[in-house]
Amino acid sequence: MNPMNRMILKTLTATALLAPLASFAAALEGQAEKQPLNLTAILMFVAFVALTLGITYWASRRTQSRADFYTAGGGITGFQNGLAIAGDYMSAASFLGISALVFGSGFDGLIYSIGFLVGWPVIMFLIAERLRNLGKFTFADVASYRLDQTSIRILAAAGTLTTVAFYLIAQMVGAGQLIKLLFGLDYNIAVVLVGVLMIVYVTFGGMLATTWVQIIKAMLLLGGASFMAFMVMRHVGFSVEALFEQAIAVHKDGQAIMAPGKLVKDPVSAISLGLALMFGTAGLPHILMRFFTVKNAAEARKSVFYATGFIGYFYILTFIIGFGAIVLVGTDTFYLDDKGLRGGTNMAAIHLAHAVGGDVFLGFISAVAFATILAVVAGLTLSGATAVSHDLYAHVLRKGKVNDKDEIRVSKFATIGLGILAIVLGVVFEKQNVAFMVGLAFAIAASANFPILLLSIVWRGLTTRGALLGGGLGLVSAVTLTVLGPAVWVKVLGHATPIFPYDAPALFSMTLAFLGCWFGSVTDRSARAKIESARYIEQLVRAETGYGATGASNH
Amino acid sequence: MTTKQHSGDGSTASTEVHVAPEILRILESPAFTELRARRGRYSAILTTLMLLIYYGFILAIAFAPQWLAIRIDGVITLGIPLGLGVILSAIVLTGIYVRRANGEFDALTVKAVRSAQG
Numbered sequence: 001m002n003p004m005n006r007m008i009l010k011t012l013t014a015t016a017l018l019a020p021l022a023s024f025a026a027a028l029e030g031q032a033e034k035q036p037l038n039l040t041a042i043l044m045f046v047a048f049v050a051l052t053l054g055i056t057y058w059a060s061r062r063t064q065s066r067a068d069f070y071t072a073g074g075g076i077t078g079f080q081n082g083l084a085i086a087g088d089y090m091s092a093a094s095f096l097g098i099s100a101l102v103f104g105s106g107f108d109g110l111i112y113s114i115g116f117l118v119g120w121p122v123i124m125f126l127i128a129e130r131l132r133n134l135g136k137f138t139f140a141d142v143a144s145y146r147l148d149q150t151s152i153r154i155l156a157a158a159g160t161l162t163t164v165a166f167y168l169i170a171q172m173v174g175a176g177q178l179i180k181l182l183f184g185l186d187y188n189i190a191v192v193l194v195g196v197l198m199i200v201y202v203t204f205g206g207m208l209a210t211t212w213v214q215i216i217k218a219m220l221l222l223g224g225a226s227f228m229a230f231m232v233m234r235h236v237g238f239s240v241e242a243l244f245e246q247a248i249a250v251h252k253d254g255q256a257i258m259a260p261g262k263l264v265k266d267p268v269s270a271i272s273l274g275l276a277l278m279f280g281t282a283g284l285p286h287i288l289m290r291f292f293t294v295k296n297a298a299e300a301r302k303s304v305f306y307a308t309g310f311i312g313y314f315y316i317l318t319f320i321i322g323f324g325a326i327v328l329v330g331t332d333t334f335y336l337d338d339k340g341l342r343g344g345t346n347m348a349a350i351h352l353a354h355a356v357g358g359d360v361f362l363g364f365i366s367a368v369a370f371a372t373i374l375a376v377v378a379g380l381t382l383s384g385a386t387a388v389s390h391d392l393y394a395h396v397l398r399k400g401k402v403n404d405k406d407e408i409r410v411s412k413f414a415t416i417g418l419g420i421l422a423i424v425l426g427v428v429f430e431k432q433n434v435a436f437m438v439g440l441a442f443a444i445a446a447s448a449n450f451p452i453l454l455l456s457i458v459w460r461g462l463t464t465r466g467a468l469l470g471g472g473l474g475l476v477s478a479v480t481l482t483v484l485g486p487a488v489w490v491k492v493l494g495h496a497t498p499i500f501p502y503d504a505p506a507l508f509s510m511t512l513a514f515l516g517c518w519f520g521s522v523t524d525r526s527a528r529a530k531i532e533s534a535r536y537i538e539q540l541v542r543a544e545t546g547y548g549a550t551g552a553s554n555h
Numbered sequence: 556m557t558t559k560q561h562s563g564d565g566s567t568a569s570t571e572v573h574v575a576p577e578i579l580r581i582l583e584s585p586a587f588t589e590l591r592a593r594r595g596r597y598s599a600i601l602t603t604l605m606l607l608i609y610y611g612f613i614l615a616i617a618f619a620p621q622w623l624a625i626r627i628d629g630v631i632t633l634g635i636p637l638g639l640g641v642i643l644s645a646i647v648l649t650g651i652y653v654r655r656a657n658g659e660f661d662a663l664t665v666k667a668v669r670s671a672q673g
Contacts, residue, residue: 107623107632107634107635107638110634110635110638110639111613111616111638113642114609114612114638114641114642117641117642117645118605118609118641118645120645120649121601121602121605121645121648121649121652122602122605124648124649124652124653125598125601125602125605125652126598126602129656240631241628241629241630241631244629244630244631244635245629245630248630255624255630258624258626258630258631258632258634258635259620259621259623259624259632259634260616260620260623260624260634264613264616264617266617267614267617267618270613270614270616270617271610271613271614271617274609274610274613278609297661298656298657298661301652301653301656301657302653302657304649304653305646305649305650305652305653308645308646308649309646309649309650312642312643312645312646315642316639316642319639531572534572534574535572537574537578537579537582538574538575538578540582541578541581541582541587544587544590544591544594544664544667545581545587545590545664545667545668546664546668547577547578547581547668547671
């Protein structure tokens with residue numbers, strides 16, 4: 001390896017390691033260079049858009065009631081929902097970011113992807129079927145089942161909207177940078193394009209269109225990544241040993257890429273991040289909402305199994321892709337310039353697509369990356385809009401006395417509003433470092449949404465006061481500790497040392513949330529608390545058996 | 556929908572909570588008790604297993620990275636099969652849960668719900 005390449009790899013590795021632990025948008029941070037207009041990619045993307053708009057038109061004719069709009073009428077099968085969940089969860093940032101992390105430091109990329117997977121079994125064992133049995137459209141339906149409708153729904157909507165907002169900003173900024181990079185389009189045009197398409201999918205096609213956009217995207221992404229991994233394995237004669245040997249031979253860190261590097265700094269950060277990823281997944285509103293699209297608990301369980309399988313398989317592929325990129329991209333000067341990878345760190349998988357499949361496959365993968373962003377933002381927006389229309393408008397403002405037509409109308413306006421907000425925030429945050437936002441979204445989901453959801457299901461003693469205290473504490477502490485931590489206090493606000501030393505606040509904010517729920521509940525001697533506890537029996541029977549649960553709507 | 560809509564606003568109701576007789580019949584049925592006991596135990600075991608596997612892996616990374624760097628076969632280190640093993644265990648654990656839940660537990664559920672008719 002020549003000194004030039006050695007230096008490039010060193011810079012790359014350093015960049016990858018500096019990426020904040022809790023943020024897989026890390027690879028998308030910084031300014032992407034605008035590339036020349038990529039016609040193949042644009043043509044393939046236009047084909048994808050045409051197909052999904054066709055589906056949206058088809059879905060719009062089938063979307064009449066609230067149940068249609070929010071949950072596709074509950075008629076999605078477990079397998080379809082599993083694919084859609086995978087499509088909702090596997091973002092472009094995780095595809096490009098994790099493969100870039102593997103490219104830069106090998107084994108560390110694996111640690112990262114594992115964190116994003118292990119939340120799924122937890123969802124399966126603790127949440128999925130009971131959520132399906134108790135809820136209708138949002139997780140607030142479940143949290144407020146026997147608690148005070150008004151205040152709990154406001155809290156749940158606040159948790160939903162902050163989670164969605166931070167996740168959405170990270171996705172929009174990532175989308176703008178990525179599209180500038182892949183398609184050679186202007187950043188602002190890219191952000192507006194993503195925003196407008198997402199508004200169209202959700203407003204006209206509701207959950208049915210969103211689901212199919214996610215399913216198609218999941219198949220394209222899994223298909224494309226499988227092909228890349230296959231070509232990498234073919235290159236090394238289908239020998240895992242050979243792949244690792246060749247990667248070690250050309251990587252500047254040598255054998256060190258086969259073991260944990262500097263990604264995990266200290267045990268507290270590691271455990272805190274692990275908690276955020278594991279339990280945050282079980283508190284992401286757009287993921288939880290997907291469980292209402294299937295007809296019963298049995299299908300909800302199947303959804304989680306298929307989703308876990310697809311997502312786990314995908315992460316194994318990104319590992320092979322990252323190592324393949326070390327061998328095929330990191331040694332080829334065609335993909336490198338004086339700063340490292342042409343186009344930036346997160347281009348490892350994109351360049352590998354070109355290395356194994358030429359211009360046409362490069363165009364395909366670029367189009368898939370764009371489709372991936374669209375599917376994720378559509379799911380996020382729908383869940384945010386549902387929190388506004390179903391929780392805030394229908395239940396808090398109108399006390400449940402509202403017809404389908406009005407509620408859907410509010411939902412569509414909320415979608416348009418959120419879409420415009422996402423575009424504006426995407427433009428505003430263009431030059432900001434948004435890498436911490438995905439980590440923050442997971443931390444809020446783990447500290448505000450997950451504790452009140454779990455405790456309302458499993459603990460008879462939870463009262464409205466306890467949930468408000470715990471959920472409120474979780475939300476406020478997750479945001480505050482993130483702002484005072486290194487990712488924002490130092491990297492965004494420019495202070496010399498952080499007030500709170502860890503990137504991931506979940507260990508502390510989750511503890512506060514659970515303590516708050518417990519303390520607020522056991523000290524609650526009100527008459528309302530007694531009623532809430534007495535209502536647990538009916539909730540328990542329904543949660544465990546699905547007796548009285550909402551079935552699929554009939555057309 | 557067969558359940559009653561809650562007013563949600565506890566202030567107006569008395570502390571007496573009316574529980575429908577069919578709910579009580581399900582609650583008191585042997586099948587329901589059996590379902591709760593078996594499923595509760597199974598999901599608790601599997602959750603604990605997943606936590607142990609994942610945090611075992613994380614703690615190994617934090618405290619014994621050199622252990623994960625031990626070469627087991629040529630250049631392949633112990634960390635690689637262990638890491639992939641965590642991914643596979645997540646898939647396998649959800650798989651075995653679904654298998655038992657969609658068979659045995661759902662059969663018990665049907666039995667419990669049938670007791671609602673009295």
